[in-house]
Amino acid sequence: MNRLESGGLIDRGKPLNFVFDGKKLAGYEGDTLASALVANGVRLVGRSFKYHRPRGILTAGSEEPNALVTLRTGARSEPNTRATSVQLFEGLVAESQNRWPTLGFDLMSLNNLLSPMFTAGFYYKTFMWPASFWEKVYEPLIRRAAGLGKASTQPDPDIYDKAHAFCDVLVVGSGPAGLSAALAASQAKARVILVEDDWLLGGRLLCEDQDIDGAPAVDWVRRIEGILTAMPNVSMLRRATVFGAYDGGTFGAVERIADHLAEPKPGVPRQRLWKICAKRTILATGAIERPLPFGGNDLPGIMMAAAVRAYATRFAALPGNEIVIYTTTDSGWAAARDLTGCGANITAIIDARASAPKGAARFAASAGIRVFENAVVVDASGGRRLRSLKLRSADGKIFELTADVLAISGGWNPVMGIGCNLGSRPVWSDAIHAFVLANPPAGMTLAGSAAGRFSLAEALDDGHRAGAAAAADLGFSPPPTKIPPCSEDATGSMPLWHVEGAKQKVFVDFQHDVTDADIGLAAQEGFRSVEHLKRYTTLGMATDQGRLGQVNGQALLARHLGKTLAETGTILSRPPFLPVAIGAFAGHHREMNFRPERRTASHDWAAENGAVFVDSGPWKRAQWFAIPSDQDWLDSVTREATAVRASVGVCDVSTLGKIDIHGPDAGIFLDRLYINMFSTLAVGKARYGVMLREDGFVLDDGTTTRLADDHYFMTTTTANAVKIMQHVDYCRQVLWPELNVQAVSVTEQWAQFAVAGPNSRLLLQKVFPDLDLSNDAFPYMSAIAVTWMGVPARIFRLSFSGELAFEVAVPARYGDALVRILMREGRDLGVVAYGTEALGVLRIEKGHPAGNELSGQTTATDLGFGRMMSQKKDYVGRVLAVRPALTDPMRPSLVGLRPAARSERLRGGAHILPLSSENRADNDLGYVTSVAFSPMMGSWIGLGLVSGGQGRIGERLRAYDPVRNGDVEIEICSPVFVDPEGVRVRG
Amino acid sequence: MAEIIIPRGAFELHLRDLPPVSGANTLKVDERLESAMATVMSRGDNAALAARIHDAFGIVLPSGPQRVSNGVEAFIGVGPGVWLAVFEKAGPQRASKLAASLAGLASVADQTSAYAVLRITGEAAREVLSRGAFIDFDPSVFGPGSAAVTTISHIGVSIWRIDDAPTFEVALFRSYADSFWHWLTTTCTALGVGLVRHGGSARI
Amino acid sequence: MRIPCPYCGERDGAEFTYCGDASPVRPAADAGEAAFVDYVYMRSNPAGEISEHWYHGQGCRNWLIVKRNTRTHVISAAMLAKGSAP
Amino acid sequence: MRYSIFALARGALTKHRHWHPAWRDAAPNGPYDVIIVGGGGHGLATAYYLAKIHGVKKVAVLERGWIGGGNAGRNTTIIRSNYGLDGNTQFYEWSMKLWEGLEQDLNYNAMVSQRGVLNLYHGDAQRDAYARRGNAMRLHGVDAELVDRDAVRSMAPFLNFDAARFPIQGGLLQRRGGTARHDAVVWGYARAASNLGVDIVQNCEVTGFVRSPEGRMIGVETTRGKIMGGKIGMAVAGHSSQVAEMAGLRLPIESHVLQAFVTEALKPLLPGVITFGAGHFYVSQSDKGGLVFGGDIDGYNSYAQRGNLPVVEDVCEGGMALMPMIGRVRMLRSWGGIMDMSMDGSPIIDRSPIDGLYLNAGWCYGGFKATPASGWCFAHLLARDEPHPVAASFRLDRFATGRVIDEKGQGAQPNLH
Numbered sequence A: 001m002n003r004l005e006s007g008g009l010i011d012r013g014k015p016l017n018f019v020f021d022g023k024k025l026a027g028y029e030g031d032t033l034a035s036a037l038v039a040n041g042v043r044l045v046g047r048s049f050k051y052h053r054p055r056g057i058l059t060a061g062s063e064e065p066n067a068l069v070t071l072r073t074g075a076r077s078e079p080n081t082r083a084t085s086v087q088l089f090e091g092l093v094a095e096s097q098n099r100w101p102t103l104g105f106d107l108m109s110l111n112n113l114l115s116p117m118f119t120a121g122f123y124y125k126t127f128m129w130p131a132s133f134w135e136k137v138y139e140p141l142i143r144r145a146a147g148l149g150k151a152s153t154q155p156d157p158d159i160y161d162k163a164h165a166f167c168d169v170l171v172v173g174s175g176p177a178g179l180s181a182a183l184a185a186s187q188a189k190a191r192v193i194l195v196e197d198d199w200l201l202g203g204r205l206l207c208e209d210q211d212i213d214g215a216p217a218v219d220w221v222r223r224i225e226g227i228l229t230a231m232p233n234v235s236m237l238r239r240a241t242v243f244g245a246y247d248g249g250t251f252g253a254v255e256r257i258a259d260h261l262a263e264p265k266p267g268v269p270r271q272r273l274w275k276i277c278a279k280r281t282i283l284a285t286g287a288i289e290r291p292l293p294f295g296g297n298d299l300p301g302i303m304m305a306a307a308v309r310a311y312a313t314r315f316a317a318l319p320g321n322e323i324v325i326y327t328t329t330d331s332g333w334a335a336a337r338d339l340t341g342c343g344a345n346i347t348a349i350i351d352a353r354a355s356a357p358k359g360a361a362r363f364a365a366s367a368g369i370r371v372f373e374n375a376v377v378v379d380a381s382g383g384r385r386l387r388s389l390k391l392r393s394a395d396g397k398i399f400e401l402t403a404d405v406l407a408i409s410g411g412w413n414p415v416m417g418i419g420c421n422l423g424s425r426p427v428w429s430d431a432i433h434a435f436v437l438a439n440p441p442a443g444m445t446l447a448g449s450a451a452g453r454f455s456l457a458e459a460l461d462d463g464h465r466a467g468a469a470a471a472a473d474l475g476f477s478p479p480p481t482k483i484p485p486c487s488e489d490a491t492g493s494m495p496l497w498h499v500e501g502a503k504q505k506v507f508v509d510f511q512h513d514v515t516d517a518d519i520g521l522a523a524q525e526g527f528r529s530v531e532h533l534k535r536y537t538t539l540g541m542a543t544d545q546g547r548l549g550q551v552n553g554q555a556l557l558a559r560h561l562g563k564t565l566a567e568t569g570t571i572l573s574r575p576p577f578l579p580v581a582i583g584a585f586a587g588h589h590r591e592m593n594f595r596p597e598r599r600t601a602s603h604d605w606a607a608e609n610g611a612v613f614v615d616s617g618p619w620k621r622a623q624w625f626a627i628p629s630d631q632d633w634l635d636s637v638t639r640e641a642t643a644v645r646a647s648v649g650v651c652d653v654s655t656l657g658k659i660d661i662h663g664p665d666a667g668i669f670l671d672r673l674y675i676n677m678f679s680t681l682a683v684g685k686a687r688y689g690v691m692l693r694e695d696g697f698v699l700d701d702g703t704t705t706r707l708a709d710d711h712y713f714m715t716t717t718t719a720n721a722v723k724i725m726q727h728v729d730y731c732r733q734v735l736w737p738e739l740n741v742q743a744v745s746v747t748e749q750w751a752q753f754a755v756a757g758p759n760s761r762l763l764l765q766k767v768f769p770d771l772d773l774s775n776d777a778f779p780y781m782s783a784i785a786v787t788w789m790g791v792p793a794r795i796f797r798l799s800f801s802g803e804l805a806f807e808v809a810v811p812a813r814y815g816d817a818l819v820r821i822l823m824r825e826g827r828d829l830g831v832v833a834y835g836t837e838a839l840g841v842l843r844i845e846k847g848h849p850a851g852n853e854l855s856g857q858t859t860a861t862d863l864g865f866g867r868m869m870s871q872k873k874d875y876v877g878r879v880l881a882v883r884p885a886l887t888d889p890m891r892p893s894l895v896g897l898r899p900a901a902r903s904e905r906l907r908g909g910a911h912i913l914p915l916s917s918e919n920r921a922d923n924d925l926g927y928v929t930s931v932a933f934s935p936m937m938g939s940w941i942g943l944g945l946v947s948g949g950q951g952r953i954g955e956r957l958r959a960y961d962p963v964r965n966g967d968v969e970i971e972i973c974s975p976v977f978v979d980p981e982g983v984r985v986r987g
Numbered sequence B: 001m002a003e004i005i006i007p008r009g010a011f012e013l014h015l016r017d018l019p020p021v022s023g024a025n026t027l028k029v030d031e032r033l034e035s036a037m038a039t040v041m042s043r044g045d046n047a048a049l050a051a052r053i054h055d056a057f058g059i060v061l062p063s064g065p066q067r068v069s070n071g072v073e074a075f076i077g078v079g080p081g082v083w084l085a086v087f088e089k090a091g092p093q094r095a096s097k098l099a100a101s102l103a104g105l106a107s108v109a110d111q112t113s114a115y116a117v118l119r120i121t122g123e124a125a126r127e128v129l130s131r132g133a134f135i136d137f138d139p140s141v142f143g144p145g146s147a148a149v150t151t152i153s154h155i156g157v158s159i160w161r162i163d164d165a166p167t168f169e170v171a172l173f174r175s176y177a178d179s180f181w182h183w184l185t186t187t188c189t190a191l192g193v194g195l196v197r198h199g200g201s202a203r204i
Numbered sequence C: 001m002r003i004p005c006p007y008c009g010e011r012d013g014a015e016f017t018y019c020g021d022a023s024p025v026r027p028a029a030d031a032g033e034a035a036f037v038d039y040v041y042m043r044s045n046p047a048g049e050i051s052e053h054w055y056h057g058q059g060c061r062n063w064l065i066v067k068r069n070t071r072t073h074v075i076s077a078a079m080l081a082k083g084s085a086p
Numbered sequence D: 001m002r003y004s005i006f007a008l009a010r011g012a013l014t015k016h017r018h019w020h021p022a023w024r025d026a027a028p029n030g031p032y033d034v035i036i037v038g039g040g041g042h043g044l045a046t047a048y049y050l051a052k053i054h055g056v057k058k059v060a061v062l063e064r065g066w067i068g069g070g071n072a073g074r075n076t077t078i079i080r081s082n083y084g085l086d087g088n089t090q091f092y093e094w095s096m097k098l099w100e101g102l103e104q105d106l107n108y109n110a111m112v113s114q115r116g117v118l119n120l121y122h123g124d125a126q127r128d129a130y131a132r133r134g135n136a137m138r139l140h141g142v143d144a145e146l147v148d149r150d151a152v153r154s155m156a157p158f159l160n161f162d163a164a165r166f167p168i169q170g171g172l173l174q175r176r177g178g179t180a181r182h183d184a185v186v187w188g189y190a191r192a193a194s195n196l197g198v199d200i201v202q203n204c205e206v207t208g209f210v211r212s213p214e215g216r217m218i219g220v221e222t223t224r225g226k227i228m229g230g231k232i233g234m235a236v237a238g239h240s241s242q243v244a245e246m247a248g249l250r251l252p253i254e255s256h257v258l259q260a261f262v263t264e265a266l267k268p269l270l271p272g273v274i275t276f277g278a279g280h281f282y283v284s285q286s287d288k289g290g291l292v293f294g295g296d297i298d299g300y301n302s303y304a305q306r307g308n309l310p311v312v313e314d315v316c317e318g319g320m321a322l323m324p325m326i327g328r329v330r331m332l333r334s335w336g337g338i339m340d341m342s343m344d345g346s347p348i349i350d351r352s353p354i355d356g357l358y359l360n361a362g363w364c365y366g367g368f369k370a371t372p373a374s375g376w377c378f379a380h381l382l383a384r385d386e387p388h389p390v391a392a393s394f395r396l397d398r399f400a401t402g403r404v405i406d407e408k409g410q411g412a413q414p415n416l417h
């Protein structure tokens, strides 16, 4: 065990058991999985992406590239989870990944032997022969070797939800900079949201032995936390990551509500997606330490100095017994100081700089640590763990040291990814040897080490100033506050990108196994932009998105090109800042709740009566009503359609779009919307209308009724209801604002039922006994508003079926009552309920175009409405509808189709070809748009769009349907199969 | 055919099935079935329309997204020159009466059945609603009398705040009621908030 | 994206439907085919400031003219389309 | 130098010192016979075929940044020829044929992977629309299968069949469809073109045109000076309107942002490309193991190469509805591209109204698959001044005549394509 006796922010009173790769281990409350592994002396935790090299824990933060595990099991298993970010819980189970058969003995590490061939971009140069081998042999092998963890193939059992928040000042990160920013802004009375990735506030203060206000920094953190908690204008999200900045001050954040539990409590989400709207933002996201280049720098046991410091200080776990520190920064020395304070055995400190910082010699001497100044580590060796390292002093002397831990510190990269999301580019700063965000987006400030101001005093000061300034900017008055005094930490550093003479591979991107040689090769092969470098070598494309090693790689590129980093630049961070579960973005919009469902007023009644529902856009509509004697769906549909033609049927047509159009200019307005006239329509009359898009193709159709001089009631197709409402608003607000027209959707106000069939009048008369519905009093295309049992109702004499038919509308609250009454009163007439399928049969028998014909590719003339196009007025689409290609007589136009052998079946989507022709595109005459089995015709019938259309009536052609193996000889006929004279409808 | 036809609430079955919940953290909900609603669209002369409405109801027609009520009738701004009129305890013919009284000044469309209106009261109401709507419900921004047309869980809603309890009403097209209910109940569960039926109907 | 609807206040972009450049004006009825072809199909598609139509379909149902920069997405103004010139 | 396993093996022994730049980083050296503006896949392919098929000697590709930094470098890599309308079908099939021999032709492994493209349908009308499309493909000699629910289940058992808002009923399958490694396509064409003498000039932005007194295009102004050329071909995708504007032209094009996403790397999970017909979601798995997915365009004009959160949510909602197993899979990165959305959703390969200037534009979010055929046909047009037969419908005047090729029937509203 490497656990220290005392200290740290763990609760020794709460031991937790967990399993890693089948081994039972224990840690404490307050541990991460990584710190618990460190405490248990576990070194080897994973295998690298390409070479399957043994890897250990490298960091103590979310930038971890190596220690990726599959957390949990079964449906809850989560591949690629960073052990450094997992809060330990009782019963945690984790498995290492990307190894076979075991982590210790990984056969795929053979790749490592072949690595001289597996250079950057090797696959572009080979695997081309024979061509067919790619999918069958090479690619499966490459894929299996690549990839990391395995995803579960079972549905994610957990739930996710979404939330919104607004604030004046959003503070991201709760280190010293973030805390003082939040404090300053909130004391000015601004509404503040503070978001912290960790479960504890404090940032680096949790991992460093620092003083603020004369007491340990953690005490200060607790105090500020207390103050902020008590403020009503502050909200805090812990275990939450701001993952992206979007336009207009919108930020995305994900809160991990239950990831630190074995499983979420029932009903409680695992994670929650926050959309935060902020007027000002302060990024206090800290900085990440850079690794150093030397051979074998990926051996387990080599760790970032800040991480070793964090494990010792915050988690009371020492990763080794013989620690060497290799640094080019002052913070490497600070780590040494803290480690010594924890009782760690540091045997040597190697500083690549010409001289160690002030006071270093004294500290080292008192702690008995050997110091090498102006020396570099050249190679590290060991097998699956670090055993020794070779260093070279300035005068070329080689030393060998034994060590089980090498803590490295190569400088600091400010964390500013979120600031780049909107396109701001980082620029190189020679002052701090790092990229900084000089031009953050409007409304955003960086503070503390995120801004490249690395000392604690700077962080406190910077945060305070940023918080106060943001509040002041919004008109709040920040009260004067004093910034607490704190311990001093030096922040000197020297960049070191390359070491000469390494015998082993020098890693730059640890997860993707990108080495300094790969960078060199890429540059040699002409991949000289940092973007090309990234894509050719995959530098920075791993799950850590290059947080750790990308700048090192870019520096090597610059070196190869003889340029500076300022010239070569860096790449843009994109959201998400840290990888985010797809489930969190989806929230509860999944499975049945993917999209809301719309139900008509008769839904429950329909369900009680055997309805099988079909999706019609968001609506659920009864497709048919199955009764026990029906053998199959076709039986039901045929029964329903037959009954309508024979007696009477009732169908819910409420889903049609309904728009109330009012105003003195309503008639003129409709004239401009439709190809035909509506201003001339008499009150109490309905008319069928067709609308075009401005490009001359058909947009929609439907009947519109004039209910009063200045009031029309428009219906649209179900599919286009929303689009047409938008179109109507466009036309009246943008195109013709001078017209006095008001419009509003009343789709939901009215439950509307078609009552169709020769007995429809009889039935309706029973329900509306006081009305005269005779042909004379209420002829075809009439409409009337009445009161029915105290509620407003409307009756229309409309017919989609070609039968004597009506549509009855009542307020939707009474729709359920109406359909029940209609069905009850119609019982002795043999009334049936019919669904959308029978509706389709009836309309195809009558040749009425619907959705399949209104494809957006057809003209009014194609559909047989050419003569409706008024010559007397302007309307949307008029001009472009007469372009040559839209009026070409050889355009496919609407016809009826029947199978030549009446027993054969037609299918929608079949193409239409001459009888004895080759199956070639140049013989294509059109296609079948809609089909139905027609009880009236005793066969399948169809509608189609056929070149030459009406001119081909009587011709024999064939319907070509290879995707369903059906070639059917067909006869072209009139699209009106039933009652072409239109006698029934007027009966 | 002398019979009484029964109006159906869009949330009727859900409300009936509400489990009895006690405890501190509850939200009271109920569907408003006894009110009539209409869309009122100005024909251009907003001032004359406002005067007419003031004469008839003593209500100062709001020019923005607000709700102004006289205790029985309320007008809620939902767009420039467009209001939702809500009449407590009004019959199914109320909208046509309103149309007649505003003739020439406004076009009126009966929407009594179009909207299902849920009244939501309780400490947790703000938090529950802000889970779904991307609207700032902070009391300093969305106080009593505020109104907004927006979406919750892909469903169009109009929300207005009535009092300090706080009480909100959420109006949505009735066909979406089941999906909305699903959102409401899962959100309450996630927050540990129990739903109880309002009981009685406040006249506000 | 946040769009400042003149009626509803600032709202999330998801409540709006984008409907393209607001500058083209529907030609007069007798302007001829070429004018309509230009109106329907041709676009300036500027990289920079653009006046464009957005429909607040999930809000006040108004058509807006929004001035926005297509390079930065920064919105400088929004007004009701009715009665405004693009 | 030819690429092969032997060359690699040799490299292993010699520390890979023998590799040369994949393409020459040329400096402008006019006058050229043909100048191609835009170093994306289309521009580079055009240059390659100009040199290879038509023997045009002096060709330059001018790229304002680094080659492949536009849409060629940010697409979801799907290749397919499952188009339904005449004009499109034969063109995309020609492209597919070129993909099938591309790697041997270029001596570059672009990882063309014909793992199948499956478009799911969820209702009868959608099924019939797919049947219409599939039958049209078969009439053009293209492979297409309409598969039922059980067949889909056997191919992709992890899809949500049982508790779906829009249940899967079947799909249109093109087995020859699949993916290709997008960057490799750019580099492969660049290398092959460069080997044939094409000058690939990076960091060279075209800022204007040079015209002869008669008004003919005879050169371009660039950030690296004036470069003269006999003919100028534009292949700048999302920047088509910008470059056309320099020539005083307006195009039937709007530039929109489309986002794409990749997850952390996973062991093999998905067999091929799957598109979700009722949601806005499509997905495949890269050879590196990331699920590469996308959905709808954001829906507003943009040159910013990034999008907004609502579409991210929309796409992931679609993903979860289709495959609820990906809930715990993490999105690693998202990005956007600038797409040249034409008014009917189909491309333009045509002469411009100005002598000497040629257009290749309007690829919307589907031009990656077109790369080989687009280059082939554009080269043909540039070299011979007549359209290649398989691209003959992609005319600029089709908007005026009404001969639009509108696969989706959405009309002139680019946000609806």
Ligand SMILES: Cc1cc2nc3c(=O)[nH]c(=O)nc-3n(C[C@H](O)[C@H](O)[C@H](O)COP(=O)(O)OP(=O)(O)OC[C@H]3O[C@@H](n4cnc5c(N)ncnc54)[C@H](O)[C@@H]3O)c2cc1C
Pocket: D037, D038, D039, D040, D041, D042, D043, D062, D063, D064, D065, D066, D067, D068, D069, D070, D071, D072, D073, D074, D075, D076, D077, D078, D079, D204, D205, D206, D207, D235, D236, D237, D238, D239, D243, D258, D259, D260, D294, D335, D336, D337, D338, D339, D363, D364, D365, D366, D367, D368, D369, D370
């Ligand atoms: C997210 C996304 C997903 C996609 N998915 C697919 C898919 O799965 N399948 C598919 O088939 N298609 C897809 N596409 C579309 C496809 O990527 C494009 O249609 C295609 O890449 C465009 O052709 P290109 O490669 O030549 O364009 P680009 O790569 O964009 O090339 C144009 C080049 O022109 C340069 N340029 C611009 N202006 C100038 C100037 N003034 N001077 C010099 N150079 C200039 C640009 O820098 C750029 O490099 C997708 C697109 C995106 C954005």
Ligand SMILES: NC(=O)c1ccc[n+]([C@@H]2O[C@H](COP(=O)([O-])OP(=O)(O)OC[C@H]3O[C@@H](n4cnc5c(N)ncnc54)[C@H](O)[C@@H]3O)[C@@H](O)[C@H]2O)c1
Pocket: A172, A173, A174, A175, A176, A177, A178, A195, A196, A197, A198, A202, A203, A204, A205, A208, A240, A241, A242, A243, A284, A285, A286, A287, A329, A330, A331, A334, A412, A415, A418, A447, A448, A449, A450, A454, A455, A456, A457, A459, A489, A490, A491, A492, A577
């Ligand atoms: N001596 C040195 O060279 C040196 C260098 C770097 C840092 N430091 C020390 O580090 C501290 C810097 O303070 P600071 O406040 O700038 O940073 P910090 O590192 O203390 O805090 C940053 C916090 O931001 C959080 N965070 C980062 N990205 C986030 C996101 N997207 N969403 C939510 N939370 C996120 C992190 O979890 C962390 O808690 C000081 O104590 C300083 O002494 C010293």
Ligand SMILES: Cc1cc2nc3c(=O)[nH]c(=O)nc-3n(C[C@H](O)[C@H](O)[C@H](O)COP(=O)(O)O)c2cc1C
Pocket: A540, A541, A542, A545, A571, A572, A574, D073, D074, D075, D076, D077, D182, D262, D286, D288, D290, D292, D305, D332, D333, D334, D335, D336
């Ligand atoms: C097919 C494909 C796969 C990608 N896979 C990864 C990946 O595994 N890791 C990664 O970081 N980025 C990946 N990217 C995204 C790129 O890093 C980059 O974001 C994208 O090419 C757009 O460039 P930009 O972000 O520089 O604008 C991928 C992109 C594409 C097109």
Ligand SMILES: [Zn+2]
Pocket: C005, C006, C007, C008, C009, C056, C059, C060, C061, C062
């Ligand atoms: Zn609005």
